[in-house]
Amino acid sequence: MNNRRFARTVGWLALAGLVAAALLAWYVNRQPASPFAQEAAASSEPALISRGEYVARLSDCVACHSLPGKAPFAGGLEMATPLGAIHATNITPDQGTGIGAYSLADFDRAVRHGVAPGGRRLYPAMPYPSYAKLSDDDVRALYAFFMHGVQPAKQPNIPSDIPWPLNMRWPIALWNGLFAPTATYAAKPSQDALWNRGAYIVQGPGHCGSCHTPRGLAFNEKALDESGAPFLAGALLDGWYAPSLRQDPNTGLGRWSEPEIVQFLKSGRNQHAVVYGSMTEAFNNSTQFMADDDLAAIARYLKSLPGDPQRDGTPWHYVTAEARPDSPGAHTYATRCASCHGLDGKGQPEWMPPLAGATSALAKEDASAINITLNGSQRIVAAGVPDAYRMPAFREQLTDAQIAEVLSFVRSSWGNSGGAVDAKAVAKLRGHTDPASSSPIILHMR
Template sequence: MNTFLRIITGLVLLGIAGLLAFIFVPLQRSQPAQQLAADWQPAEGQGEYVMHASDCVACHTAEGGAPLAGGRPISSPMGTIWSTNITPDTQTGIGDWSLDDFRGAMIDGIAADGTHLYPAMPYENYRILSEEDIAALYHHLINNVEPVKNTVQETGLPFPFNLRWGIRAWNWLALRHGPGFAAAGTSELQDRGQYLVEGPGHCAACHSPRTDFMTQDGVQDGDKNFLSGGVIGGWNAPPLTGDNSAVANWSVAETADYLATGRNTHAGANGEMGLVVQHSLQYLTDEDNIAIASYLKGEDGEVIESAEFKSMPDAPANKAGEATAQMLTQASPDMDLGPRLYLDNCSGCHFVTGQGAPEIFPPLAGNPLVTGSEVKPLISIILNGADIPSTRKRPAHLVMQGYADRLDDAEVAELASFIRSAWGNNASSVSQSDVAGIRGQ
């Protein structure tokens, strides 16, 4: 049985279990990890900061729509889920929700009317948020956000996934950790990074693998597969821990640069990660991005006031990289189609070394996006182009053109296969049918 059928079978079984839970288990919300004082008030700007740290804008804002007014389509193996309106509009948003209602949605996935939210809402992770941060976010959304009347398209998944009571059984599997945060106690800086990664940043939602029941296989520090890599919508979310992680060869400062700006000497943020940088990480303080980087790297780092432009890295000091660069430089008339297409379309920015230009054109040699198990990211970028968002520290909006109108499917397959095997890259080839499928999406 393939993975997709295992997932569907598992979810159907969960639906049956959910019906039993619906009949026999009363609906209830988790108790707070701590009680706030009756006169508690959030610090100035705390709620807005939590909103950015939790990446609320990216999911709850439709393309061209009002901020936080919902309507953004979110793909899932079961179908499209439409994000909700979380502005304080009383008719279509959360304007009449109490703090308890809001907290129930954040950590238990239960809306004010008792409806189970689909776990596209990462309440698996948000239940790690502190009670202060949850309350501060609620106060900000209710008191500081402009109400927008926007009736969002209702999510209509096929049977049996349209029966939301099945999520009650899913929650029994997924929510095995109680509300609240448990610091590893490594250092004050790394503990802060751990909190941001586990809770508001909900990094495990993408960077941990999924079980056959689509729960996150690793939510907290110490879980076996926590941040060991995942696949989201056909894109690799690389591992963030271990010797083979995306940041293994980056310094703490370089990792913090990437978080704050979406670029460093090693990589540029594309796809969902680009949205995370654009709507979330660029708004964090230098201290917090350093804290995240320090936690991921397992070492403390010094706070930097601003990211500094780095010099051009040296060409790869390996025989495979040197051989590829030499072959491209010679430009022999009998050169294969793949490298010839690279010279014609890519070498002006990424160079014959495959190293690109730091913080402008990402390197292709050793790039996890290029060499990952999923071919969709590279093919999508060749066809449709890519961009690195403008941020406060790096205002330039960098755009790569797409080649869908210039290259046919066979040519894209040859080009992608070359890039995945050049300069010491050792990834599988790309087929013409792979390209055709992605072009048609």
Template sequence: MPDTVRKVFVSLLVAGTVLAGIPSRSKAADTPDAALIERGGYLATAADCVACHTKPGGKPFAGGLKIATPMGDIVSTNITPDPEHGIGAYTEEDFEKSVRHGIRKDGSYLYPAMPYVSYSGLTDGDVKALYAWFMHAVKPVAETPPQTSLSFPASVRTAMAGWNMLANHNQAETGDSASFDKMRRGRYLANALEHCGTCHTPRNFILSEKQDQYLGGGPLDGWYAPNITSSKTSGIGDWSEDDLVRYLQAGAVSGRSQAAGPMAEAVEHSTSHLTDADLHALAAYILQVSPYDEDAAHKPRDSFGEATVQPDIRSGDLTRIDDVTAFKGGAVYGANCAACHGDDGAGARNKYVPSLFANSVVGASRPDNLIMTVLYGVHRTVGKTEAFMPGFDGGSDVQRLNDGEVADVVNYVMAQYGSGNPHVTADQVKTFHKK
């Protein structure tokens, strides 16, 4: 063998021997920095991705949750890193297009039940961190949820291209979001990650958020996400920063409000896991949002009512009352609510059961959330603390109330302890039942 050929051969042999011990594309090389993955997990929690992409009793992020809309149910997708059933085949660019622009890998459009309008404000660095976490920390699930099937014209996904041009999108933030000052960080959390406006901002005829009524309140699958602007009469302008932080941490502030429905889920899965610094930033920003004053509200909704005084009926003159309709709600209350909330509506001494006065649900100008609470109850777990109230709808394990009885007790509670009798009817209650 010529000397030159021998040297080349030996060089290739040595190179081959060395390279044989180094995979051409090792998993270690593919795995991002642990700190980036950890950051992505925190961001996914702040964005509350699990809430929409996990069906009741389902595996995390495997999709299948039905989100009710006027055009039908939108079924959330599998966003685990399974390459066939989830997003495992997505590149970082594919992921970014979905999250910030509502466009899937196959080029089809997402429906804005996925809050990409808000997520469009995410920084490039945070999108990268989210991608790293979903691809390397989430367990893949080989399940394909049912396809979304909406009525025409919403069934034509290409129509979303026009909607996207008309809808208000956030401008993408720049820089390192972790280094933002308090107010900028709070705005970023509220508008992008926590996407507060998605629920708390009313929408126009094309279902885009009304920016002139930002955080002014809006309906949400039977519930009503209330006005959380700085309005002293309609919003939470009478709350302190610490009040709001406590609410976001625990889901309840005595004499203020208690989280139920979608907000209870947001507290349980998202806001209760944020750092104190982020909670204070978020609270500080929300409390300075321009007030949106509603005509129907004349004082803070948590300032209504007081404990009722129970007279001693063994003394004094008795007056005959032939119209007993006024007592129907009181009778329903006495039989089903008084055991926990008290005959006087003051709740439990330890505040586990809230009072019905100084209660923003009862003091609201709308009865929506009280109706939903009576029908479906409250179930919220934060840390080791569980808040539970049974529902009284047709599937109740405690006592099933018909629509007329629900209307009666809602009217009674709001008249006795809150903003006044909203004159709810059985037919109105019927519209709040989940399909």
């Protein structure tokens, strides 16, 4: 009897296992529903293509899918992940190596759900958790642009460097079920049209949270909209610290007015800061091309996000620095930095940014301060004109200890409270980063 009971138990467990495996296989391999199942061909209407080009600007597709000197959208950019390197794919309408064979439904599932034709799951380095909020009209326009407004480029995709078994993609389906939304943006009736437009751009095509929202253990964004306090609260990514976009006065936008946010996104600079790091490419190819109304909408939405006084601390105010000629870093600052940023740390706005009160000098994360000192800044190109002023790289002129000393000086002067920098942290970033390219990616779409 006991043997028969044991056999029945094993049988039921085996059956349950088979059912579970079948359900898992169905879930992993299912194709997300698309509202475009009956629309195969892309419209060639000029107005729709033009709108799609603008959506591509809003979405900054070029930032990941293009390389300097290569065809626009032909892919190849290497991106580091915790599992290994992956490379952005060719999204030109080439039939063999790009997306030329995609139907509108295929395109929709890839962009908004991270599922390529045949059920292949895309790594969430592709910001489909944000693009899921794109409207149907914007997806249709984007497809028309990529099919009729982009030149095909025959460039094979580069395989990822992620080793087996970590490169198996079926677990991404489970990740999507936990962390990736599927609904388009729904306007908040309690807010006006300008706020809702800003929320749509920031959360959706702009995918601002991909850089500015901290990640969880599963590399998921901890929040995808204003309902979560971590949303846009600042995050470390790829050797840069993307600061808070909330109303934190020290590490965020608390001291910025709405017009100053618009000015920064439109011209790449204001009295508080100049774009650098990953934001340079976003400015060069995306934000400066946005309509003024959309920039105003973004500013309105960002100014509505409360800061966190407990995290951010006492609001910064300028403190006249005492003369410290013999302190570590003071001499280096006077000889290497003061000609641009001033002995008083106030810079020469709006061209040479102030270091007094700078987010990089107030944030506990020191990656951005180290990275830009080591590697300099990429060229800013506004309205087609390269910037004449550019932060130089000091990796060949200064040792790890000297960089740590001068940054410790900056982060403890003029009321700054970011804290000291360790030479070991400088050495680590020196080994994992390269000098900023003097040839930025500038996309001339058509």
